[in-house]
Amino acid sequence: MSARAGGTMIEVDRLSVTFGRGRVALEAVREVSFRVEAGAAFGLVGESGAGKTSVLRALAGLVTDWRGHMAIAGTALGRRRDRGFYKLVQMVFQDPYGSLHPRHTVDRILAEPVAIHELDDAEGRIRRALDTVGLGPAFRFRYPHQLSGGERQRVAIARALILEPRVLLLDEPTSSLDVSVQAEILNLLMRLRVERGLTYLLVTHNLAVVAHMCDRLAVMNAGRVVEELTVDDLRARRPRRPYTRQLLQASLGYDREAAAQLETFD
Amino acid sequence: MTQRPLLTVDDLWVRFPGRNGPVEAVRGIGFEVGREKVGIVGESGSGKTLTGRAILRLVPRPGQVTARRLEFDGIDLLGISERGIRRIRGRRISMVMQDPKFSLNPVMPVGKQIAEAYRAHFPASEREARERALDMLAAVRIRDPRRVYDLHPHEVSGGMGQRVMIAMMLIPEPDLLIADEPTSALDVTVQLKVLAILDDLVTQRGMGLILISHDLPLVASFCDRLLIMYGGRILETCRAAELHAARHPYTRGLLESLPRIDRPVRELATLERDPAWRDAPPG
Numbered sequence: 001m002s003a004r005a006g007g008t009m010i011e012v013d014r015l016s017v018t019f020g021r022g023r024v025a026l027e028a029v030r031e032v033s034f035r036v037e038a039g040a041a042f043g044l045v046g047e048s049g050a051g052k053t054s055v056l057r058a059l060a061g062l063v064t065d066w067r068g069h070m071a072i073a074g075t076a077l078g079r080r081r082d083r084g085f086y087k088l089v090q091m092v093f094q095d096p097y098g099s100l101h102p103r104h105t106v107d108r109i110l111a112e113p114v115a116i117h118e119l120d121d122a123e124g125r126i127r128r129a130l131d132t133v134g135l136g137p138a139f140r141f142r143y144p145h146q147l148s149g150g151e152r153q154r155v156a157i158a159r160a161l162i163l164e165p166r167v168l169l170l171d172e173p174t175s176s177l178d179v180s181v182q183a184e185i186l187n188l189l190m191r192l193r194v195e196r197g198l199t200y201l202l203v204t205h206n207l208a209v210v211a212h213m214c215d216r217l218a219v220m221n222a223g224r225v226v227e228e229l230t231v232d233d234l235r236a237r238r239p240r241r242p243y244t245r246q247l248l249q250a251s252l253g254y255d256r257e258a259a260a261q262l263e264t265f266d
Numbered sequence: 267m268t269q270r271p272l273l274t275v276d277d278l279w280v281r282f283p284g285r286n287g288p289v290e291a292v293r294g295i296g297f298e299v300g301r302e303k304v305g306i307v308g309e310s311g312s313g314k315t316l317t318g319r320a321i322l323r324l325v326p327r328p329g330q331v332t333a334r335r336l337e338f339d340g341i342d343l344l345g346i347s348e349r350g351i352r353r354i355r356g357r358r359i360s361m362v363m364q365d366p367k368f369s370l371n372p373v374m375p376v377g378k379q380i381a382e383a384y385r386a387h388f389p390a391s392e393r394e395a396r397e398r399a400l401d402m403l404a405a406v407r408i409r410d411p412r413r414v415y416d417l418h419p420h421e422v423s424g425g426m427g428q429r430v431m432i433a434m435m436l437i438p439e440p441d442l443l444i445a446d447e448p449t450s451a452l453d454v455t456v457q458l459k460v461l462a463i464l465d466d467l468v469t470q471r472g473m474g475l476i477l478i479s480h481d482l483p484l485v486a487s488f489c490d491r492l493l494i495m496y497g498g499r500i501l502e503t504c505r506a507a508e509l510h511a512a513r514h515p516y517t518r519g520l521l522e523s524l525p526r527i528d529r530p531v532r533e534l535a536t537l538e539r540d541p542a543w544r545d546a547p548p549g
Contacts (some may be wrong), residue, residue, distance in 0.1 A: 047453035048424075089522040178480065182525035182535035190533070205453065212534070213527030235528060250454040251527060253487030259462035262455050 007074070010059070011037040015068035017054045019059040027145035028054040030067070031222040038073075041193060041200035043217035043231075046238040047247070050220040052203045056169050058202070060091045064172060072167060083117060090160035090246050094172035096152035100144040106130070106155050109142045133188060150181035157188065161196075170202045174209065186212060190230070207251040211235060219244045221265055270472045271298035273321065276335035280316045280498075283328055285420055291316050291329070294500035299442065303465070303470045308495035311518075314478045317495070318444045321476075322361055329511050339441065356388045360435040364447040366427030370419040376430045377403065377415025380437055387438040402433040406463050432463060439515065443467075443475040450479065456474035456527035461488055482509075482520055494520075497544035516543055 017029035029051040036042040044052040057063040059070060061081035070077040072089055093099040093113055100109055114122045130139060133154040144152055153173060160168060173189070174182040179240050189214065195202055202213055210217050218228045219241070227241045239245050243265045247256050280292035292313040297304070302439065308314040320331045322432055336343045339358060343351065358419060363369045371379055381395035391396070396415075405409035406429040419427060428448060435443060445464065449457040465488070468475050479485045488510045494502040495519045502514040512518060515538075522535035 013394075047455065072469050117445070174311050179520060180309060180523045180537040181483070182524075186525060187534055187536065208525040208527045211527045212531065235530070246455060248527070250458050253483055254458060254465075254466060257460060259458040262459060 002027075002035060004116060005131060005233060007038055008035050008071075009038040009040075009073055010034075010042070010201060011069070011071040012055065012059070015055065015070060017051070017058050017063055017066045019065065019205060023040075028068070028223055029058070032218075032220070032225050033229060034218050034225065036199055036201060038199055039193075039197045040216070041214040043214040044201065044203045044220060045205065045210050045217050046220035047205060049146060049222075051223040052220050055173055055220075056091070056171055056201065056203050060089065060169055061085070069255040086092050086113075086165075087117060087166055088169040090165040091169040091171065092153075092156050092160050092173050094175055096149055096156055096176070097144075098154055099226065102144055104148075105141050105143055106135075109144075110159055110162055113252075117163060125162055129162040132161060132192070133158045133182075148181070149177050150184060151206060153181075153185050154175065154188070157185075161192070164196075165198075167199045167201070170200060172204050172206075173203065173207070175203075182209075203242055207234065207248060211228070219247065264266065269301045272339060273299040273476075274335055274337045275317075275321070276333060277316065278320060278333040279322050279323055279331070279338060280313070281330045281331075288330075289429050290364075292320065293500055295495075295498075295500045297500065297503065299336055299474050301468070301474050301478060302491065303468055303475045303477060303489040305489035305492045306478045306495060307485050307492055307520075308481065309480060311497075312495040312496050313498040317444055318476060318478050320448050321444060322355050322359055324355075324361070331496070336435060340440065356383065356435075356440070357438045358439040358440050359442045359444065360438070362428075362431055362445040362448045364405075364442065366424070366431045367419065367433055372419050375416045375418055376427075377417075377420060380434045381432075383434045384437045398437060399433070402437045403430075405436075406430075406433045407459065410432055425452050425460065427453060428456075428460055429463070432460065436467060438470065440473065442476070444476045444478070445528050446478040448477070449479070449484075450481070451526065457484075483524065486513065500542060515540065 011031045014031045015029055016027065016031055019026045019028055044055060054063060058066045064079055107126060110126045111122050114125055127137065130137065132248055134153065135154050174185050177185060184265045192198060203208055203212065211234055214228050214231055216228065219226045221243050226243045227239065229239055232246065233239065239246060239248060246262065276296045277294050278292055279290065279294055281288040295317065295424060306314045306317060306521060316325060319325050321343065325331050331344065333344060365482040370376065372465060376401050380399040384395045384398050387519050400411045400415060403414055408426065410413050422430065449460050450520060453459065464475060467473050477485060477489055486506045489506045492501050492506050492509060494514065496516050502512055503518050504512055523537060525531065526538055
């Protein structure tokens with residue numbers, strides 16, 4: 001699987017994800033479609049329960065009950081993902097406290113993917129990965145509990161990058177961090193994307209983070225894509241749908257008048 | 267503030283014993299709160315939550331709270347007995363915590379919990395308390411109070427749970443409400459609705475509100491005044507409307523580190539923390 005520069009890197013077509021069966025079945029994602037060009041950053045935005053994380057998890061192969069069509073770099077995805085897929089696509093999770101093994105050192109956390117993929121030069125790869133995310137060699141033999149939230153998220157990014165993937169799936173990568181630490185991680189992600197020509201799919205509830213990181217975004221509500229728009233349209237307050245307009249208004253801060261006019265969209 | 271402030275805090279310290287001497291979590295801060303909305307903003311570890319808890323003497327052991335003055339409506343909060351503070355807690359100063367899931371009793375209907383909060387402070391029959399609780403649920407804009415009254419905490423959404431908490435804290439009609447990240451776990455639109463409820467209560471009942479949060483732009487758009495905390499100290503105090511003119515490098519750094527919707531920023535500013543912010547003598 002090799003991606004052509006400028007071609008479509010991520011293709012999602014009429015994707016549906018259902019949890020449970022029969023009477024208790026919940027359709028978390030309903031016929032969602034979008035494309036992301038190679039080297040672009042695309043945002044999936046919505047409130048809790050919108051289905052945005054389920055889309056990401058279906059792409060990553062963490063959810064298996066899906067229908068529709070998904071492809072990465074022109075290769076259609078099946079139920080199971082092989083090692084080649086994970087060499088191309090890696091994921092960074094929201095909670096850096098939950099996504100690192102508490103009893104493994106940073107060294108072991110980073111060595112594992114190298115071993116699984118039977119790559120050479122583990123030593124050099126680990127040193128370079130730590131260097132890339134701005135952690136010195138002193139961090140290599142520390143345990144996660146000896147790191148701050150921001151340092152842990154850097155380790156999680158290093159782990160994702162050590163296989164030199166082309167695509168990063170980012171699930172609220174800075175939501176549990178202080179704003180000053182968030183700035184450091186967002187700057188790091190921006191720099192890495194330019195340096196390595198990475199393709200990002202970013203899931204977040206934070207419109208400001210999406211505006212900063214992405215070129216285009218899709219707004220989701222109740223499992224569906226409400227609308228797709230460019231970040232320029234978002235900045236100029238030009239969404240077409242009432243749902244997006246309301247989300248944007250609410251994201252701009254407290255306003256008693258706006259609060260009185262909030263509607264529920266189902 | 268025209269009249270006497272509701273709350274006066276002067277030289278407040280919170281210390282925890284540590285292996286290498288005491289850890290000072292709150293370091294000699296002072297401020298006043300009237301019948302207004304005051305925001306305490308800071309990152310994790312700034313001491314903002316402990317400041318809120320110290321006012322109600324809820325700092326967990328072995329923490330120690332000292333102050334030159336910690337006075338609410340003429341009452342010395344550190345000097346009065348445990349019984350005395352219990353009469354103030356809930357009844358006159360109330361506190362809303364971040365996550366309703368951990369603050370509500372999981373095996374009791376939410377309405378009953380609100381009614382109980384009322385009966386804890388006022389002599390009332392069960393029926394009276396139920397009526398008051400239903401009124402209060404309506405006041406926090408729950409659409410069908412009678413149905414919600416009988417629901418258990420696991421049956422309500424995050425936004426509804428937080429409104430139930432607020433109803434419970436407000437039913438004794440406190441003079442001062444301390445809200446610690448009351449909306450951080452909520453979606454932005456729900457967040458706005460909950461803040462509007464608090465806003466109206468301050469305006470209509472003349473309550474004082476201390477809003478503790480990490481979300482500087484949100485607090486600035488909601489509160490009248492802001493206290494910016496870092497390392498257990500208040501680094502800057504300003505009117506919310508004048509936040510853009512803030513002078514302290516920490517406040518400026520916080521503002522500049524935020525990604526923006528209205529305009530692109532090439533690279534976000536990262537904070538250079540000056541050890542002097544922490545060490546300067548309390549002023």
